[in-house]
Amino acid sequence: MSQTQSSTSRKPVRKISSDSVWVLGADMTHFGRYEDQDIVDLAAQTALAALDDGNVSIHDMDVLAAGTLLKAGTSLGQRLQKQIGQTGIPVYNVTNACATGATAIRTVYLAIKAGEADMGLAVGAEQMGKMGLLAGAHSSKEKSVYEPKGRYGAVTSLDGYLGTETMPGVFAQAGMEYANEHPGVGFEQFAKVAYKNHLHSTRNPLAQYRKAFSLDEIMQSPTMSYPNTLLMCCPTGDGAAAVVLISGERLKSMPQDVRRRAVKISASVLTSDPYTESSQVQPDVSTLTRNAAALAYETAGVAPEDLDLVELHDCFATAELIHYDNLGLCEQGGAGDFIDSGAPFRDGSTPVNVSGGLISKGHPIGATGVANVYEITTHLRGEAGERQIAGAKVGLAHVIGLGSACGVHVLEKAAV
Amino acid sequence: MSQTQSSTSRKPVRKISSDSVWVLGADMTHFGRYEDQDIVDLAAQTALAALDDGNVSIHDMDVLAAGTLLKAGTSLGQRLQKQIGQTGIPVYNVTNACATGATAIRTVYLAIKAGEADMGLAVGAEQMGKMGLLAGAHSSKEKSVYEPKGRYGAVTSLDGYLGTETMPGVFAQAGMEYANEHPGVGFEQFAKVAYKNHLHSTRNPLAQYRKAFSLDEIMQSPTMSYPNTLLMCCPTGDGAAAVVLISGERLKSMPQDVRRRAVKISASVLTSDPYTESSQVQPDVSTLTRNAAALAYETAGVAPEDLDLVELHDCFATAELIHYDNLGLCEQGGAGDFIDSGAPFRDGSTPVNVSGGLISKGHPIGATGVANVYEITTHLRGEAGERQIAGAKVGLAHVIGLGSACGVHVLEKAAV
């Protein structure tokens, strides 16, 4: 699609190198509401399914990483072990805002790279119920006497007085800043992103919502934070996803039919916010994504134009648009033209969020970064059913959590 | 002191191997109450001091791991970066109950072992204030209609009806089970542990409490959960600790005066609960500690009798006693004789918790697993002042969080 800092010629995967890391098994639950199950049920269900998918058992795992944001600090990993198998292996409970799931994957990846594990299980799960908007909340109890508190000496919550802290608003501002800098980007371009993702979700049986909307319906739905309308925002929901990773060395000894379905992790990158002037007052979702993408492309020896599909973090429509540019999928500044041209639609040149994305597939926070790796894996295996991108060989999964953390994984189809 | 599964002859450290990992800088705050500071202040203060101690800057770090339990999910790592330097490096926010700090260290260790980092910063911090006992809490709002809930179909909180869920009680039972199996272990032996640690703390300027008590005072102080009296329980408090880790390869290029103070991590181990029958209804703090110790001794090529000092997880006096046995510091079943003989006192054969331990030094949860590595490091450098164990060359730091996770680090003095 465009230039990259590290455009390298594609080398087809010919063999399994010993120090490579692969996805052996993958699963995600249907995203939605699970009122009769707890987060451990969701995590257990998807972990067992991912193990089954890889034709291995919990007793084969050398490490476990578990991610959840809302239940951080409750030892989800160990609670999961108690339900599916207590084998004594190291457990890492991790959080990184909306990049929590990707961080769980990375932790298992590190353990394998470090030579401490041949196989490991990464699980992300969240139970959000109907918590409403992700937003800064005011204290319910009114203070009777103003007293400066915290790092800004604030006498009350600042949300709404000094700009917004609500997520639809924060990401709206990120999009509007891009619009400010680049002509041809406006409300309609943002709305088209949501149009595309709702349309894509109709093919995904695991998506929380599977209803297509017209561009007009999207633009006319209630404004949350201009330009993000309700249909341009991800819903809250419950869900979980899991992947089993394996070292190349160990994969070599697996049966042919298991090897055939393994997917190579050509790059696994995690970044945080580098200092930028403006990020001191508003989250900068772009710079760390650009840094992660550059490192991922360089590591994988893959250029954006090599990507057969991308799952990126469209928590809000405004976010997806700027990530076209951040991930180098379009010309610099050309995200408006990119969506207008139809490129990120499933029949376009670089299909983006064919799962329906966070906007329609859903966004159970801890699960998201694992679920997008599941999605890419499923396409590279040619097992994505009605939503399959035909002949997909290389895909990229991107996730970003405010605070900030960005995870990028580049995955490649095995040729073994 | 005793047998170990892997008693290997000690090889003095003669050179820095490339794939080894070292502690380059270390710090802990005074443990206590910090009403005018927040958790980021504590983390920043100790991180900056650890960087200064290693004569490096945040710009030299390739990875950051941050641990806190009570503020899990608040992206402590990134909030810390914003206060001490946003360099864009991968940040891992981790939790593992009371083993959270050790898990942060292990995560940085993994990144170095994986070849992704030459240097990294691990920080643990907690602000507990005066939260009182670590205990299961009853809902304040009485239910008007009984309704079975959760995995046990419970109609109300079970704490107090089906045994205790309070920490002093859980660890009391662990100790009493040991007493049941091994003659010569009783209230007095447990009390002696607290006597020792309070006495040790008088020499530690960083300890939350620095007051010695007589054995009688300890035994007569109010019973929390028999046999644990108030003076046999760790207090709640605030604090933070940080270490800078470096690869052996990178350490070679550091100046001689920096290399000289570096301390080798001969083993870094994390375990979780393997299945045992009884652990299904009560936490088993022993098996995973035994497993971690066995692997640590084997990895380090160190036997328990080689240890010049041990910092172990004495959240309650009953816990320390059984860990003498779990860590192989005494004969199997001989923990009562071990404390009676004076062996774990600072002038004994295997000094344990010369810092004052959790019981008197304090236990700001996320900080604890880093603080005990700081303590060992400080002794191996010969910089522990009044509490120095003369000529210390090898030490072990142990931490355990219920749920469960156990971290063991074996550290060795550099000979370079």
Add this chain to the structure above:
Amino acid sequence: MQIDPTPQIPLVDYLRLDKQPHLVANECTNCGARFFDRRNACAQCGLRQFTKVPIRNEAKLKSFTIVHRAAPGIPAPFVSAVVETKDGTTVRANVVNCDPNPDVVRLGMPLQLTTYCIGADDDGTEAVAFGYQPS
């Protein structure tokens, strides 16, 4: 005219309030491991099939503590215990009908399951807990 008995509900679903109250466990059909909670799979072997098995009411005291600082609403001191039933299953419960005194509570002492009411809800339904008493 007949008086309805007071409605009762067990504190936990693994307590069965039959004529002879007793506990039931989920037993793994593969390895025999027993669990009192709702299960996704077996913590020992990882397989996913369970049968319900009754647990013997006779037990002995494996470990205990006397809790003086208890959760709000819980009368203290009380004896918290880990017991081993005659069929080798570990259970966590209180020792009841026994002086909460370390000189009276003896490790290894024989015990017997018993039940008692811990309160009633606004509909008048009584919650019934179990404990073990010296036998």
Add this chain to the structure above:
Amino acid sequence: MQIDPTPQIPLVDYLRLDKQPHLVANECTNCGARFFDRRNACAQCGLRQFTKVPIRNEAKLKSFTIVHRAAPGIPAPFVSAVVETKDGTTVRANVVNCDPNPDVVRLGMPLQLTTYCIGADDDGTEAVAFGYQPS
């Protein structure tokens, strides 16, 4: 007889309610990075010395959103904005005295700092916030 003026407190401590209200930042003496919060060290260079510097009141609109679904107690819709002051500092605030309409709020429009009362506490002390209005 003299009437005491109503006591006032700034919403945040980096708002100075002088005759000419303005913002102050902590500026790193090494690299010049500016911060509005209490600092441990510099996010850019890592050094630990700061001086207080006043921030210019003239600004331009860098980005905005019109918030319709706001936190409880916050009148909506309102214009949330990121502005760049004349001296190049980025500030987050509301655009006030301006119709919350995307056809009226223009990216790049010139703005000027202003202050307004957002309420009073039980002692009668008024909290004063700042915003930017079209200039």
